[in-house]
Amino acid sequence: MARTSGRAARIKALQKLCASGAIIHISEAARQLGTSEITIRRDLSKRDKGVVCLGGYLMLAQDNGEYYSLSRAEGTNTQAKIEVARKAAELITPDDTIFIDCGSTLPHLVSRIPQNANVTVVTPALNIAEAVARMEGINLLLLAGIYHPSSGSFSSDTALKMLKEINITKGFFSAAGVHEKEGVTCFHFHEVAVKRAAMARSQQRFLVADASKWGKLRPATFAQLDEFDLWIGKPEEVAAQ
Known part of the structure; x- marks a missing residue:
């Protein structure tokens, strides 16, 4: 069985932090994950895992304007x-x-x-x-x-x-x-x-x-x-x- 990559594990943790529409500052997310803000920004650069960073705050992608109807x-x-x-x-x-x-x-x-x-x-x-x-x-x-x-x-x-x-x-x-x-x-x-x-x-x-x-x-x-x-x-x- 393939091991979960560090990025995948961090993305999963970020999704959990932003569950139910919660918004969290990237510095607080980095503290809770024991990593750096730069690492989180790099993890999210592909915008393919359902979490986005806007103005230094993290949120689920469905809360982003791209999905508004x-x-x-x-x-x-x-x-x-x-x-x-x-x-x-x-x-x-x-x-x-x-x-x-x-x-x-x-x-x-x-x-x-x-x-x-x-x-x-x-x-x-x-x-x-x-x-x-x-x-x-x-x-x-x-x-x-x-x-x-x-x-x-x-x-x-x-x-x-x-x-x-x-x-x-x-x-x-x-x-x-x-x-x-x-x-x-x-x-x-x-x-x-x-x-x-x-x-x-x-x-x-x-x-x-x-x-x-x-x-x-x-x-x-x-x-x-x-x-x-x-x-x-x-x-x-x-x-x-």
Whole structure:
């Protein structure tokens, strides 16, 4: 019987450390495995064993943006997403101009927007725009450009220029991960510029992310937690701190 190689044994140990979506810094992983960070980086260089290193943190490959599917995400944690969207909708008032981010959580916000209240919705997300277009008394401003099926959203320089001219009273932002050190993250780098521009133009900024996002680290950081006026969906143990 062939002996298990040192690399294979280390990969197996890393998979165990990252089980159930856990995220661990490469220095801590090296300490636990009794090896060096350089060795771990070399082990993962072929990206063939289900573990990746992003920003110095190790995670399972299925948590990486390469595997993200909007349609799949729409079918997970549905009740939690509905609940945070309901709480977010309570903040909307007549004559607001609101930014609604892309993702699988905020579509649940759309049906709860007060109709015939002269609310204007600004969004880069196709699923948000399609839902708003069917509603009465709500103005729609779609930030169009190159369409990205992976996130169901658009991005372009034109969209960024449009945002500079819009006065947003309330911005509702989604996230795929919220990490206490690395900040608020998403899967796709093309989302970052639009999110940042919308945050800059929003008088109030709300992070709408259920508790399952806490502790998750995704490839692209777009904000720090203290940039938001309120995090809707904060885990109870964090809120108590």
